Amino acid sequence: MAMITLHNASLPEVTILSNTFIDNYMPEANGEFVKVYIYLLRALSSAPVSFSLEQMADRLLCTERDILRALKYWAKQQLLTLDFTDNNKLCGISLLTPVAPSCPTDAVQDEISVTSEQPKDQPVVRTEALTPDRVNELKQNEDIIQLLYVAEQYLGKTLSPTEIQKMLFFYDGLGMSADLIEYLIEYCVGHNHKSIRYIEKVALAWAEEGITSVEEAKQSGSRYNKDYFSILKALGITNRNPVETEITLMDTWLRTYGFSMEVIQEACNRTVLQTGQASFQYTDKILEGWKKKDVHTIDDIHTLDTEHKKRRQDRKAASSKPAQPSNNRFNNFQQREYNFDEYEKHLLNQ
Structure with missing residues (x-):
């Protein structure tokens, strides 16, 4: 009997996320960390599976440092292991099979090659879980x-x-x-x-x-507190401390997004010009949009402004073009001209 070979020409359309991960690991994890883990699972279903951290950061709209933090977190949870070269460059990721916390985690699922240089001055963090x-x-x-x-x-x-x-x-x-x-x-x-x-x-x-040290932490906190009041001033708010919701948003702009004070103040200025008031929500929308568009400097903002202005001019030019004659037969008859003054005299003389 002749043997039949079955081929599948299509790529997998699903990424399997184990229930063990959902039940035991996902609840305590940061949402950004979960996003990175799912992306790694997705990468395994495609070929090739080599990529750089820069490419991954661009795909997930975050920074390379965010990616590294997520990888180290999952390494600590024993869901993956990280391989480094002699020059301390991340060169490989091995995903491990998620198991219940009481079970050993010694089964390797697959490996992903990564090409990226670890940022300089990155603190050394022990990633293995505590025994x-x-x-x-x-x-x-x-x-x-x-x-x-x-x-x-x-x-x-x-x-x-x-x-x-x-x-x-x-x-x-x-x-x-x-x-x-x-x-x-x-x-x-x-x-x-x-x-x-x-x-x-x-x-x-x-x-x-x-x-x-505690002293260094206090100095860092003082620096951020100074930034808080600089942001409040840019929004026209004086003579009061920031409230909790405002601090949360400012921490997002400063720590999570990593924006400079110059960029944040520009967003604040635009908020006041557009709304006429101090709206943290409006500023957050501006900065969130800039983050998605990979804005880092004032020059990046000016570039976006130029592109936006050009699109508006193109739309305006397109809308100002004369309309093409309609093929509707009711619009294609010879228009008649009337002398209403003569017509009125004719009616009065009857």
Whole structure:
């Protein structure tokens, strides 16, 4: 009997996301991190699977540093491993099969090659998950015992296992001292943020800035506070402190989007000119649009303005062209001319 070979000429149209990932890993993860993980799964279904972090960042509308943070987070969760060259360049990603937390994670699903240079001055972060033995060892540390107690006092509740794991990660993974972690919690609670996700976001941001002491953290906070008031002034707001919702938006512009103060102030100026008032929501829409269009400098904004002006002129020129004669037979008859003065005299003389 002759053998039959079956070929599939089409690429897969679906990306499979395991229920284990959805149930055990996704709930605690940052949304941007989830987006990066799903993109990696999607990349595995295409050929070739080699790409640069720059290409990935452009595709996901974020920065290369955001991508690296996501990769290190998933490496810590043991959903992937990262390979580096001797020059400390990221050269490979190995995706691991998601399993329940109590199960070993030793099955490698597939590998992706990446070509990108890791940003200079990037802090060294331990990406491996804490082993049970390491967790027990840390919990015997007097500094950790005191830190967890202080954290519960600030947060006003008993820490969950996940929150304890995060605290230990700040200490053992990010290399933060107990004093710095204590100030981290104090800083976040002081800004009305008690979510462990927000606390982790600030901790990672401090790690990226190379902050290793409470004094450095305070200086960084003072710099951002100065930026807050500069933004308020640009919107015409004086004689008051920013409220929580405003701080959240400004943190997004400064930290997440990474805009310079010059770009943010330009967005504020345009907000006041367009709306006649201080609208954080309107400014956020402007900056969100600029982020999607990869704006980094004032020159980039001027380029967008020029392109927008040209499109408006082209549309105006197109709309001003005379309309083409209609082929409708009711419009194609000879127009008659009437002398209404003579017609009126004729009627009066009858």
